[in-house]
Amino acid sequence: DSQGGDPGLVEPACLVDLLLEYSTRSELSAGSDSLAKRNEELEFRRNRELFQFLKWAERAFCNVTMAIPPGSGIPLMSHLEFLNRIVINGDDHVMYPDSVLGSEPRLAAMNGMGILAWGLRGIEIESALLGNPVTIAIPEVIGYKISGDFGEFVTSTDVVLAITKHLCSVGVGGAGVEFFGGGVAKLSVGDRTTISNMAPEYGALFAFFAVDQYQLDHVKKTGRFDDDEMRRMESYLRGSHLLRKYQDEEREEPVYSKVIEFDLSSVQTSLSGPMSFKHRVPLQKVSTQFEDVLKDCNGYGISRPLSISLSDEFQLQHGSILLAGISSCTNASNPSVMLAAGLLAKKAIETGLSIPFYIKRSLCPGSSSLTIYYLNKSGVLPYLNQLGFCCDSDPAHSPLPDLIKTSIEKGDVVAVGVLSGNRSAGRFDSLTRANYLASPLLVIAYALAGSVLVNFNEKPLGKNRYGDPVYLRDIWPSRREIEEVERALVVPGLFKEIQIKIKEGNPLWDSLLSFNHALYPWQPNSIFKEIRIF
Numbered sequence: 001d002s003q004g005g006d007p008g009l010v011e012p013a014c015l016v017d018l019l020l021e022y023s024t025r026s027e028l029s030a031g032s033d034s035l036a037k038r039n040e041e042l043e044f045r046r047n048r049e050l051f052q053f054l055k056w057a058e059r060a061f062c063n064v065t066m067a068i069p070p071g072s073g074i075p076l077m078s079h080l081e082f083l084n085r086i087v088i089n090g091d092d093h094v095m096y097p098d099s100v101l102g103s104e105p106r107l108a109a110m111n112g113m114g115i116l117a118w119g120l121r122g123i124e125i126e127s128a129l130l131g132n133p134v135t136i137a138i139p140e141v142i143g144y145k146i147s148g149d150f151g152e153f154v155t156s157t158d159v160v161l162a163i164t165k166h167l168c169s170v171g172v173g174g175a176g177v178e179f180f181g182g183g184v185a186k187l188s189v190g191d192r193t194t195i196s197n198m199a200p201e202y203g204a205l206f207a208f209f210a211v212d213q214y215q216l217d218h219v220k221k222t223g224r225f226d227d228d229e230m231r232r233m234e235s236y237l238r239g240s241h242l243l244r245k246y247q248d249e250e251r252e253e254p255v256y257s258k259v260i261e262f263d264l265s266s267v268q269t270s271l272s273g274p275m276s277f278k279h280r281v282p283l284q285k286v287s288t289q290f291e292d293v294l295k296d297c298n299g300y301g302i303s304r305p306l307s308i309s310l311s312d313e314f315q316l317q318h319g320s321i322l323l324a325g326i327s328s329c330t331n332a333s334n335p336s337v338m339l340a341a342g343l344l345a346k347k348a349i350e351t352g353l354s355i356p357f358y359i360k361r362s363l364c365p366g367s368s369s370l371t372i373y374y375l376n377k378s379g380v381l382p383y384l385n386q387l388g389f390c391c392d393s394d395p396a397h398s399p400l401p402d403l404i405k406t407s408i409e410k411g412d413v414v415a416v417g418v419l420s421g422n423r424s425a426g427r428f429d430s431l432t433r434a435n436y437l438a439s440p441l442l443v444i445a446y447a448l449a450g451s452v453l454v455n456f457n458e459k460p461l462g463k464n465r466y467g468d469p470v471y472l473r474d475i476w477p478s479r480r481e482i483e484e485v486e487r488a489l490v491v492p493g494l495f496k497e498i499q500i501k502i503k504e505g506n507p508l509w510d511s512l513l514s515f516n517h518a519l520y521p522w523q524p525n526s527i528f529k530e531i532r533i534f
Contacts, residue, residue: 007518012063013131017083018054019104044508049527056515080106081193082498084113086211086219087233095236101125101134105200112193114211139205140175143256146183148265153283153456153476155269155439156191157337162267164198170260173203180254183264184209184246188483189218190336210244211237221487222495271442274416274434274452283442287453290319290416290434300414300433316358316407316415317451323417323432324355324447326389326440327364335374339490340482341440342380347475348448349383352465355447358404363389373497377490387444405431418446445472 044051058066085098100110100117103125110117120134128134144167150159167177177199179192187195192209199207209215216237220230237243253259269283274293281289294300302318326341348354355361363384375381384390408415408431417432420440436452446452448461449472460469515521522528 011061012129014063014129015088016061016064016129018058018064018066019080019083019102041508048512049523051509052512053520053528055509055512056517056520059514059516060518060520080110081113081222082224082495084110084115084219086114087236089232095232097240097242101128106197108199108206109193109197111199111206111208112196113189114209114215116206116208118206140257142172142175142177143254143259144177144179145181145253145259145261146179146187146264147181147261148183148263149186150264150479151267151269152473153269153442154264154267155337155340155441156188156194157439158267158269159187159191159264160194160198163195163262164201166262167202167204167260171203172260175204175257177204177207178254178256179207179209180244180246181261182247183262185212185214186264186479188336188479188486189215190486211242212244212246216243218487218491221491223492223499224495269439269442271418271436271438273436277435277437281436283456286436287319287455290452293434294318294414302412302414316404316411316413317453318414319434319451319453320413320415321356321359321418321446321450321452322404322408322415323360323419323435324389324443325362325364325417325419326443327362327420335371336482336486338371338440339374339378339380339486340477341444342375342378342384343477343481343485344441344444344475345387345389346380346383347477348444348461349386351470351475353448353462353470353475355387356450359388359447359450361388361390361447363391373494374486374490377493378485379489387447389444416446416452418443418452441476 054066058064087095088098089095098115100107100115101120101124102117103120103122105119107117107119118136120128124134146163179195184192187209196207196209199205216230216234219225225233234243270280271283271286272278272280274290294302326338375384407413414434415432417435418438419435420438420443434452436446438446445456445461446454449456449459456472460471461475462470464470
C-alpha cells in the first residue's frame with residue numbers, strides 16, 4: 001500500500017486451511033473443568049495478538065479458512081479428517097483430487113485417507129500460496145503389496161508395528177510408498193492413517209493409500225457430505241480411474257519402481273517381558289517362556305512349584321496376575337484398540353466371567369479426548385467398570401490386601417503385572433516382580449485368566465452361567481464387529497459433534513476483535529515486528 005499497490009490484489013493462489021494446535025499450560029493444576037477453562041483463558045490472553053491476526057487473515061483473504069478455531073477441544077486427527085475433501089469442485093466447476101502441502105508433521109496421516117500430503121518448510125509453503133511452483137525431485141515410488149489375512153487374536157497395534165518394522169528393515173528412505181493388494185481391503189481407516197502417520201519412522205516421503213469403496217463408505221458415515229456430493233465424488237473417482245479395487249490387484253498389479261511384499265498372516269500377537277520390555281514373546285509361547293525364565297539362574301532361579309490357597313476358589317502361584325493396568329501411553333493414536341478392549345469386557349460380562357478379587361485393576365485413558373469419546377459413545381465403558389477397570393482408580397495409592405502381600409513375601413512368589421503402557425511398570429507395586437507389556441485386550445484377557453501360565457487355545461478362561469467352558473476365542477471381538485460399532489455409534493456422532501462445535505463457536509475466539517481492513521492494523525506495542533517491503 002505504501003508503494004502505491006493495491007493490497008486487495010494479494011490473495012492466496014490455492015485453498016488454505018489454518019490449522020493451529022497449541023499446548024495449554026497447566027498453570028492451575030487440578031482435574032476440574034472450571035480450572036481447565038481458566039487455563040484456556042490464560043492461554044488466550046497470552047496469545048491474543050497471534051489469534052487476532054489469524055482471525056483478521058480469515059476475513060481478509062477469500063481462500064483462507066480457520067476451519068476449527070483454537071480451544072474447540074477437537075483432537076488433531078479428527079480435525080485433519082474433517083478437513084479431508086477427497087475431491088475438490090473448483091470455482092470453474094473443474095473437479096480434481098484433493099492434496100495437501102503443509103508443515104505439520106502429522107499431516108502424513110492424511111495419506112491414509114486417500115489425500116496425497118507432502119511436508120515442506122514454511123517458506124516453501126508461503127511461496128506456493130502466492131502462486132509460485134514448488135520445485136521437488138520426483139521420488140522413486142515403491143509399491144508395497146499387502147496380501148493374506150489376520151491370524152487369531154491379532155490387533156491393529158500388532159499390524160501397524162509389524163508393517164512399520166518391515167518397512168524399516170527393507171529400506172524405503174527418501175522414496176514414496178504406495179500400498180496395494182488384496183490385503184489392503186482388510187485394513188481399517190484407522191489402520192491406514194496410523195501406518196501413514198508412521199512414515200517418518202521408516203523414512204518414506206509419504207505412505208499413500210488410494211481411495212477405495214471402503215473409504216468412501218466411511219466418509220459417508222461422517223455426514224460431512226450430502227448424497228449428491230457423494231455421488232459426484234464417486235462418479236469423478238470412477239471416471240478418472242482413481243477409485244481402487246484392491247481385491248482385483250491380486251490379479252493385475254499396478255506398475256511401480258519396485259515392489260515389496262508383506263503377508264498379513266505373518267503378523268503375530270506378542271507381549272514384551274517379563275524381565276525387560278525389550279524382549280518380545282509371541283502369545284502362544286508366553287506360558288513356556290515364563291516357566292523357562294522362572295527356572296533359569298539368570299532369571300528368577302526358582303525350580304520348585306508353589307501353591308498358596310487364598311480361598312476355596314483361588315490359588316496363588318508363580319505366574320499369578322496381581323496387576324492389570326490399561327493406559328493410553330501406547331494406544332492413543334488409534335482409539336479403536338481401546339474400543340476393542342471395551343467390547344471384550346462387554347462379552348466377558350454378558351458371558352458371566354469375572355476377574356479374581358485380588359487382582360488390582362486400573363483404567364487410565366489419559367488426556368486423549370478421542371479415546372474417552374470412543375469409550376463413552378460406544379457404550380462399553382460401563383462394562384469395563386463392571387470388570388473393575390475404573391477411570392478413578394489409582395493403583396499407585398491402592399495397596400494389595402494384607403493377605404496377598406503376606407503370602408507373596410513368605411512364599412517368595414513371582415507375581416505378574418500385565419500393562420498396556422510402559423510408563424506404568426515399577427511404580428504400581430513392588431510385589432509384581434515380573435511385568436509384561438501387552439495390548440489393552442490382552443490385559444483384560446490375562447486378568448480374566450488370572451495367570452500367565454495359561455495357554456488360551458487349550459485352557460478356558462472360566463465357565464458361563466450354564467457351566468460350559470468359555471475360551472478367549474469365544475469372546476474375542478472380530479475386526480468386523482469393531483468396525484461396525486465404530487461406524488454405527490462412534491463416527492457419525494463424532495463428526496456431528498465437530499459440526500456443532502463449529503456452529504456454536506468458541507466464546508473466547510468470538511470475543512477477539514475483528515478487523516475488516518485490507519491491511520492489518522499493527523498496534524504500537526505489538527510483540528511482532530511490522531512486515532516491511534525489502
